[in-house]
Structure formats: C-alpha cells, structure tokens
Amino acid sequence: MNEIKTDILIIGSGAAGLTAGVYAAQLHKKVLVIDKGAVGKSGSTVGAVQMAGLGEWSNPLDDERAYMRDIENSGRGLSDPALAKTLVNDISKRIEDLTSWGLKLDRDKSDQAAVYPTAGHSLPRSISARKGKTGLGILQTLIRKAKTLSENLHTWSDVITLDLVKSSTRVIGAVVFDLKKNKPYVIKAKAVILATGGIGQLYPTTSNPVQSTGDGYSLGLGAGASLIDMEQVQFYPVSLVTPRSVAGLCISFYHYSNLYNTFGERFMETYEPETLENTTRDKLSIAIASEVVAGRGSDHGGVWLDISSQLEKVKKEFLHEFNICMDRGIDLTHGYAEVGPAAHFMMGGVHIDVNTASSVPGLYVAGETAGGLHGGNRLGNNALTECLVFGAKAGINAAWESNNYEDQSTVTAEALSPFATKLLDTMSRSVSGSVKSYQIKQRIQEILGTHVAVLRTDEGLKQAAKQLEAVDDLLDQVEMSTEVNYSRELIDYVEGAHMLRTAKAIVGAALHRKESRGAHFNSDHPSPASNIYHTFVTKENEQVVIHTSPKGEK
Numbered sequence: 001m002n003e004i005k006t007d008i009l010i011i012g013s014g015a016a017g018l019t020a021g022v023y024a025a026q027l028h029k030k031v032l033v034i035d036k037g038a039v040g041k042s043g044s045t046v047g048a049v050q051m052a053g054l055g056e057w058s059n060p061l062d063d064e065r066a067y068m069r070d071i072e073n074s075g076r077g078l079s080d081p082a083l084a085k086t087l088v089n090d091i092s093k094r095i096e097d098l099t100s101w102g103l104k105l106d107r108d109k110s111d112q113a114a115v116y117p118t119a120g121h122s123l124p125r126s127i128s129a130r131k132g133k134t135g136l137g138i139l140q141t142l143i144r145k146a147k148t149l150s151e152n153l154h155t156w157s158d159v160i161t162l163d164l165v166k167s168s169t170r171v172i173g174a175v176v177f178d179l180k181k182n183k184p185y186v187i188k189a190k191a192v193i194l195a196t197g198g199i200g201q202l203y204p205t206t207s208n209p210v211q212s213t214g215d216g217y218s219l220g221l222g223a224g225a226s227l228i229d230m231e232q233v234q235f236y237p238v239s240l241v242t243p244r245s246v247a248g249l250c251i252s253f254y255h256y257s258n259l260y261n262t263f264g265e266r267f268m269e270t271y272e273p274e275t276l277e278n279t280t281r282d283k284l285s286i287a288i289a290s291e292v293v294a295g296r297g298s299d300h301g302g303v304w305l306d307i308s309s310q311l312e313k314v315k316k317e318f319l320h321e322f323n324i325c326m327d328r329g330i331d332l333t334h335g336y337a338e339v340g341p342a343a344h345f346m347m348g349g350v351h352i353d354v355n356t357a358s359s360v361p362g363l364y365v366a367g368e369t370a371g372g373l374h375g376g377n378r379l380g381n382n383a384l385t386e387c388l389v390f391g392a393k394a395g396i397n398a399a400w401e402s403n404n405y406e407d408q409s410t411v412t413a414e415a416l417s418p419f420a421t422k423l424l425d426t427m428s429r430s431v432s433g434s435v436k437s438y439q440i441k442q443r444i445q446e447i448l449g450t451h452v453a454v455l456r457t458d459e460g461l462k463q464a465a466k467q468l469e470a471v472d473d474l475l476d477q478v479e480m481s482t483e484v485n486y487s488r489e490l491i492d493y494v495e496g497a498h499m500l501r502t503a504k505a506i507v508g509a510a511l512h513r514k515e516s517r518g519a520h521f522n523s524d525h526p527s528p529a530s531n532i533y534h535t536f537v538t539k540e541n542e543q544v545v546i547h548t549s550p551k552g553e554k
C-alpha cells in the first residue's frame with residue numbers, strides 16, 4: 001500500500017486539529033492535517049457562536065478560581081479537576097495568541113470586547129468574533145496562520161481515516177482512504193493526534209454537521225485507548241423540531257425565552273423555580289423530555305418557545321440565528337416556535353491526561369473527541385475554549401514526543417487491524433448485497449433515538465445493546481460499488497462502521513451507570529448515587545468491555 005511519512009499526523013481539521021497543527025508546526029515539526037471533508041470548513045466548529053474565557057475584558061470579579069468552580073459545579077462531580085485547571089489557566093494566553101494572529105473580537109458600544117452571560121457561568125465571560133460567527137472566525141484565523149507555516153504544515157482534504165496503525169503497543173500512524181482518488185494509504189507518524197469532533201449524527205435529530213459520526217471514539221477504541229463516561233451525551237435543550245429542514249438548529253438565546261407546554265403552562269416553574277429556563281442544558285433537556293413523555297408536548301414532540309418579552313435583546317445579541325429562523329418561516333416576532341432537545345455534544349470521550357496523552361503511547365486527543373473535562377454537563381461556550389487550550393497542548397506535546405521516537409519500518413498488510421482489513425476488503429471491490437450503507441447509519445440513529453436519548457430505562461438500554469449487535473450483520477450484507485470517485489456509499493460505509501463501534505460504547509457505558517447524573521437520566525434509577533464513579537470502555541478481541549471506577553481511579 002502507498003505509504004506517506006510525517007512527524008505528526010492530525011486527524012480532523014476543526015478548531016482542535018488546526019490549533020494542534022499550528023502549535024506543532026511552530027516547533028518545526030513536519031505536520032500533516034487530514035480531514036474527510038474540506039480542511040478548515042467541515043466539522044462543528046463552523047457553527048459555534050461564542051467562546052467562554054478570561055482576558056483583559058473579564059469582569060473584575062472573575063478569575064481562574066471562579067471559572068473552575070463553575071465547571072466543577074456543572075460537571076455533576078464527573079469533571080476532571082486537573083483538566084479544568086489547565087483550561088482556566090491557559091485560555092487567556094490562547095485567546096491572546098489568536099488575536100495576535102488576526103482574530104478580531106466583537107466590540108460593544110464603548111469599543112470594548114463585548115462580553116455576554118451564559119447559563120451556568122456565574123459571571124458573564126462569553127466573547128464572540130466575526131459578528132457571532134466565532135467558530136468560523138477562529139478557523140479562518142488558524143488557516144491564515146497555518147499558511148505562514150506552510151513549510152512544515154500540510155493539509156489534505158477528502159481523506160477518511162479507517163483505523164489507526166500500531167506497532168506493538170504504540171500508535172505509529174493510520175490507514176486512510178483518499179476519496180478523490182479511491183485509493184488507500186498508510187500514513188506513518190511519530191505521534192498521532194485525534195481531533196475528529198463529536199457524535200451528533202448517531203441520533204436522528206442533531207445540531208451537528210454531517211461529519212460528526214463519532215469516528216474518533218471508534219478509532220481510539222480500536223487502538224486500545226480507554227473511553228471515559230461515554231453515556232454523557234449532551235442534548236441541546238432548545239432546538240427547532242420542525243420544519244425538518246432546520247430540525248436540530250440550536251436556539252442559543254433560550255435563556256431569554258419563556259417555554260410553554262401544550263396546555264400553556266410555563267412548566268419550568270415546577271422543575272427549576274429559581275432559574276426557570278436559564279438553567280443548565282442537562283436539567284432543561286430532562287424537563288422538556290419529561291413534559292413530552294407525560295403527553296404535554298407539542299404536535300412534533302417538543303414544547304413552545306416564546307421570546308416576545310425579550311425580542312430586542314435577542315435581535316441585538318443573536319441577529320444571525322434570529323435571521324435564520326425568519327428565513328425559514330419561523331417568525332419569532334409574532335409567534336411561537338416548536339422546540340426540543342437535539343443531540344449536541346459528547347462530554348465523554350477518549351480519556352486523556354493534562355498533556356492530552358491517551359493511555360496508548362503515541363496517541364494524543366484534543367477537542368470534543370477527548371473526554372473528562374466537562375463531566376456530566378458542559379457549560380455553554382466551553383467547547384471552543386477546550387479546543388484552543390487542549391489543541392495547543394496536543395500539538396506541543398506531540399512535537400516533543402516526536403523528538404524521541406524514530407521508526408523506519410514499513411507497515412505491511414498483516415500489520416493492519418482486522419477492522420481496517422475488513423473495511424478495505426469491502427471497499428476494494430464491487431460487492432452485491434441487500435443493504436445500502438446509508439441504511440446502517442439510519443438504523444443506528446433509530447436505535448439511539450428510541451432508547452438512548454434524554455430519558456433512558458434499563459430495559460430500553462438492553463434493547464439498544466441487542467439491536468446494535470444485529471447491525472453487525474448489516475455491515476456484512478452491504479452492497480458496494482467502487483467505480484465512482486468520491487462515493488457517498490464508501491463514506492457512509494466507513495462512517496457506519498465507526499458509528500456502530502461508538503454506539504456500542506455509549507450504550508455499554510449507559511447500562512453501567514446505575515444512577516441519574518448529569519445528562520444521563522435513567523427513569524429506573526432517577527437519583528444520583530452517593531458515590532461518584534466513572535464508566536470506562538475499552539476493546540478486547542473486537543468486543544467493547546466496560547467497567548466502572550471510583551472518581552480518581554482508572
């Protein structure tokens with residue numbers, strides 16, 4: 001197979017991957033950033049509106065301790081204090097770097113950086129850029145910076161990662177498939193950084209873009225890394241449920257809204273009388289889903305959003321989103337919108353230390369794919385913050401590690417994992433079968449949407465586990481034509497295989513959390529347990545294996 005060599009391979013070109021690339025290339029390492037979509041234009045980062053942080057613009061009462069306290073409170077006991085400390089300590093420097101590379105923060109009337117409040121943060125500490133298209137602004141800044149480092153930093157679009165490659169216990173690269181040329185390659189690297197984003201596409205309704213199919217969790221698992229708290233899937237509580245063309249669109253200004261059930265009751269008065277709608281995402285999602293299950297939901301399985309009392313504020317602070325709603329025929333000036341929870345963010349992920357190292361030598365992980373920082377509930381706008389802080393850590397630490405590693409060996413076909421071999425085998429020849437590859441993805445979405453959404457039960461989770469086992473058979477019956485370049489069939493097939501491995505990890509972890517904590521609500525165990533523990537997922541003999549450990553132990 002064709003082989004390419006680099007010092008550092010970065011899989012994923014969102015905020016985390018590109019940040020890692022820039023910091024590693026600044027240390028004069030040869031860096032290759034690959035993406036299954038267009039580099040710098042795919043992934044979740046593009047849609048992000050604001051970013052939390054500390055800086056010269058911070059409220060005088062705000063500091064690292066206050067910020068860390070908010071993260072720990074929000075994490076429901078599951079947030080890793082060492083990761084939280086790293087985040088709050090490093091973020092001001094990372095924002096300074098970005099602004100020195102050209103990112104312009106949005107300003108208020110007095111020409112100061114505009115700072116906004118966000119639910120769960122005890123003080124306003126969210127900032128924005130590019131008039132609320134903050135994620136896009138960050139990516140554009142990183143791409144510009146990357147161009148100044150082009151001697152060391154190379155990018156490659158439309159190349160999908162099938163699996164990581166190991167030599168003994170160490171990750172030494174990845175086997176990838178060039179979608180434009182219909183050709184597999186092995187990329188050998190002294191260190192690999194996974195930055196493949198989240199899992200939203202495992203659910204039927206999601207805020208996430210098409211690329212968020214959970215590949216990185218599957219890749220980490222395949223390489224022997226351990227995944228932490230995978231049951232903690234954040235649902236964005238207030239997103240449009242209809243029309244279908246915009247289902248999943250997040251309403252970021254929900255803290256300015258009143259929510260009503262179908263009987264016109266402002267139900268948050270019962271669930272969270274003090275904060276009402278301005279509560280954290282886990283609590284609001286559970287309240288909305290409970291109203292729907294109790295038969296008090298709207299026609300399309302949501303509740304009603306009313307922003308009439310704060311219309312001017314919404315237009316001023318969230319004009320971009322407000323206009324998207326208006327463009328799609330949802331006139332928030334005169335009517336209500338039907339809203340409900342949509343799969344949004346994976347708070348679990350590949351278990352990392354403060355240097356972003358996974359449990360497998362040679363493998364680093366950053367951004368949404370990494371787990372442990374947010375615990376049971378991510379605070380709004382902390383995802384971009386995480387990408388910047390831990391993306392930089394990953395780039396720097398991978399660069400250092402690459403100084404100490406030299407491997408001249410060639411990867412033979414026998415060295416590839418059974419998972420990669422099976423994918424390559426199907427992708428290298430046209431096969432007839434009874435299943436289209438998109439149907440595999442659809443089936444996984446149905447299973448998780450039905451049994452593993454906001455409200456879960458023991459029986460539902462068991463059903464999900466059983467039904468996912470049957471999806472293995474679908475992968476074997478897939479029909480594949482390999483004649484066309486950039487074939488959606490091939491992409492769906494690889495993504496379906498990753499989705500399945502990741503879905504099994506989510507369901508297995510959820511079955512092992514016999515309590516309700518953070519975003520994981522199990523009606524059979526509605527209260528939090530007295531002891532705090534993590535779930536861990538690993539892979540043995542191609543099967544996922546789950547165990548729990550008290551907080552602080554592995």
Ligand SMILES: Cc1cc2nc3c(=O)[nH]c(=O)nc-3n(C[C@H](O)[C@H](O)[C@H](O)COP(=O)(O)OP(=O)(O)OC[C@H]3O[C@@H](n4cnc5c(N)ncnc54)[C@H](O)[C@@H]3O)c2cc1C
Pocket residue numbers: 011012013014015016017034035036037040041042043044045046047048049050051052135159160161162195196197198207208209211212215216250344345366367368369380381382383384385387
């Ligand atoms: C609609 C929306 C709004 C949001 N708003 C905010 C906000 O206001 N503030 C905030 O802080 N956070 C927000 N978030 C969350 C935040 O945007 C994401 O968590 C964050 O951007 C993830 O960045 P990332 O670099 O980890 O992954 P991504 O930006 O998702 O990038 C991952 C990249 O990896 C690539 N990839 C995946 N699998 C493979 C593979 N097998 N091979 C090769 N490449 C692969 C993908 O194509 C993608 O480009 C929002 C998310 C969404 C969906």
